[in-house]
Amino acid sequence: xxxxxxxxxxxxxxxxxxxxxxxxxxxxxxxxxxxxxxxxxxxxxxxxxxxxxxxxxxxxxxxxxxxxxxxxxxxxxxxxxxxxxxxxxxxxxxxxxxxxxxxxxxxxxxxxxxxxxxxxxxxxxxxxxxxxxxxxxxxxxxxxxxxxxxxxxxxxxxxxxxxxxxxxxxxxxxxxxxxxxxxxxxxxxxxxxxxxxxxxxxxxxxxxxxxxxxxxxxxxxxxxxxxxxxxxxxxxxxxxxxxxxxxxxxxxxxxxxxxxxxxxxxxxxxxxxxxxxxxxxxxxxxxxxxxxxxxxxxxxxxxxxxxxxxxxxxxxxxxxxxxxxxxxxxxxxxxxxxxxxxxxxxxxxxxxxxxxxxxxxxxxxxxxxxxxxxxxxxxxxxxxxxxxxxxxxxxxxxxxxxxxxxxxxxxxxxxxxxxxxxxxxxxxxxxxxxxxxxxxxxxxxxxxxxxxxxxxxxxxxxxxxxxxxxxxxxxxxxx
Ligand code: ADP
Ligand code: GLC
Numbered sequence: 001x002x003x004x005x006x007x008x009x010x011x012x013x014x015x016x017x018x019x020x021x022x023x024x025x026x027x028x029x030x031x032x033x034x035x036x037x038x039x040x041x042x043x044x045x046x047x048x049x050x051x052x053x054x055x056x057x058x059x060x061x062x063x064x065x066x067x068x069x070x071x072x073x074x075x076x077x078x079x080x081x082x083x084x085x086x087x088x089x090x091x092x093x094x095x096x097x098x099x100x101x102x103x104x105x106x107x108x109x110x111x112x113x114x115x116x117x118x119x120x121x122x123x124x125x126x127x128x129x130x131x132x133x134x135x136x137x138x139x140x141x142x143x144x145x146x147x148x149x150x151x152x153x154x155x156x157x158x159x160x161x162x163x164x165x166x167x168x169x170x171x172x173x174x175x176x177x178x179x180x181x182x183x184x185x186x187x188x189x190x191x192x193x194x195x196x197x198x199x200x201x202x203x204x205x206x207x208x209x210x211x212x213x214x215x216x217x218x219x220x221x222x223x224x225x226x227x228x229x230x231x232x233x234x235x236x237x238x239x240x241x242x243x244x245x246x247x248x249x250x251x252x253x254x255x256x257x258x259x260x261x262x263x264x265x266x267x268x269x270x271x272x273x274x275x276x277x278x279x280x281x282x283x284x285x286x287x288x289x290x291x292x293x294x295x296x297x298x299x300x301x302x303x304x305x306x307x308x309x310x311x312x313x314x315x316x317x318x319x320x321x322x323x324x325x326x327x328x329x330x331x332x333x334x335x336x337x338x339x340x341x342x343x344x345x346x347x348x349x350x351x352x353x354x355x356x357x358x359x360x361x362x363x364x365x366x367x368x369x370x371x372x373x374x375x376x377x378x379x380x381x382x383x384x385x386x387x388x389x390x391x392x393x394x395x396x397x398x399x400x401x402x403x404x405x406x407x408x409x410x411x412x413x414x415x416x417x418x419x420x421x422x423x424x425x426x427x428x429x430x431x432x433x434x435x436x437x438x439x440x441x442x443x444x445x446x447x448x449x450x451x452x453x454x455x456x457x458x459x460x461x462x463x464x465x466x467x468x469x470x471x472x473x474x475x476x477x478x479x
């Protein structure tokens with residue numbers, strides 16, 4: 001028996017399209033929620049080439065003029081995932097990524113994602129010809145923010161809504177003059193509505209209009225109510241504190257398990273022999289020399305959020321103490337250049353791959369001794385959890401979801417056999433350099449190191465717990 005139907009509205013979703021962790025979460029939630037008895041389907045923009053990947057597509061909704069052109073929603077499946085694709089060529093059939101091309105945002109992004117939300121609201125009102133009407137609409141980030149707003153300002157519908165913040169730094173800003181074009185009534189343009197410092201924010205629209213708000217970790221839920229983290233939305237969120245909760249993301253165990261990962265020499269907590277082979281292969285693949293201390297990895301977007309500049313400044317002491325670094329990432333050209341320069345400075349000990357490579361990232365988690373996540377803020381973060389799974393000890397800034405998923409090594413937590421990683425705070429190069437020194441010392445203590453690997457690999461980072469939390473949230477909305 002299903003407990004209810006949920007329409008998840010997202011701008012990216014594994015296995016169809018990914019730029020970051022949102023895609024992993026949107027792609028993993030439906031199966032996790034199915035285990036709890038929920039029928040969840042994902043509504044996604046039909047970016048170029050995606051509709052050809054739907055198995056048995058059926059047209060379930062049409063609109064001759066959706067923000068400037070004809071559109072339809074195709075229902076179908078991909079790898080067992082139930083997907084609804086918004087096929088609107090004038091908005092989505094174009095070169096480039098989901099949000100930008102050649103480093104520039106698509107100029108019509110407000111209309112593109114408004115269209116996604118308009119279709120979501122129509123389906124939530126029962127507009128789909130397949131008879132499937134959701135009980136709950138679950139919108140993600142600014143791209144989904146207008147869906148709860150269209151429900152509030154349009155015809156009433158017997159549907160409840162949840163807005164999840166994956167990253168408050170992206171707020172979906174559009175000029176006030178776009179209001180009518182975005183199909184928002186004049187009455188919505190107030191400080192209690194979609195107005196945000198004289199503009200429109202589609203994220204704020206979702207935050208004020210949704211029945212409940214979640215974010216992807218308990219710590220980030222609290223941080224968001226402070227100006228340093230809320231980035232302008234702290235007041236809006238504080239006003240809704242009673243409806244705001246943090247639910248930590250999970251990891252897809254089918255994809256991230258060292259026992260079964262096809263990319264690596266398999267290993268387990270009981271037998272780590274394979275991990276040593278993976279380490280040697282990783283060193284060879286990156287062209288590194290001998291690394292006597294911990295071999296650290298970084299797999300990340302290279303942006304200010306991720307603290308890569310802080311790492312750059314703290315790296316010297318780590319290398320001098322015997323550490324090595326293999327980094328995979330892309331993003332800000334200045335950070336890419338800084339990391340290339342670090343590799344040139346310490347050949348044999350620091351190596352960098354600029355790019356995006358899912359398979360290589362698996363080999364890195366298997367072969368590394370530690371994974372570094374020195375983020376200035378991190379709503380949840382997934383790579384520290386992959387690190388736990390692979391016994392690749394996370395060294396993380398004590399912020400957001402990093403703070404909620406890693407128990408930092410201290411004399412007390414080591415004595416209590418609770419530590420699963422190394423944490424530092426505040427997020428600056430002095431604290432990071434200290435954490436790297438503690439990592440080197442921990443790694444040199446063979447007994448302590450083996451124990452921490454064993455504990456890390458036992459941490460339950462699967463979707464079971466988070467799915468139960470979403471399930472109770474949905475239940476509370478339908479009660
Ligand atoms: P964010 O969503 O802020 O980028 P997360 O840690 O939540 O951070 O998710 C990032 C996801 O993208 C992880 O699955 C990570 O492994 C992956 N990833 C990031 N950069 C790369 C890269 N260059 N190559 C392969 N995977 C990457
Ligand atoms: C965002 C956040 C990241 C989080 C991901 C999935 O991209 O930056 O911390 O893990 O969303 O929720």
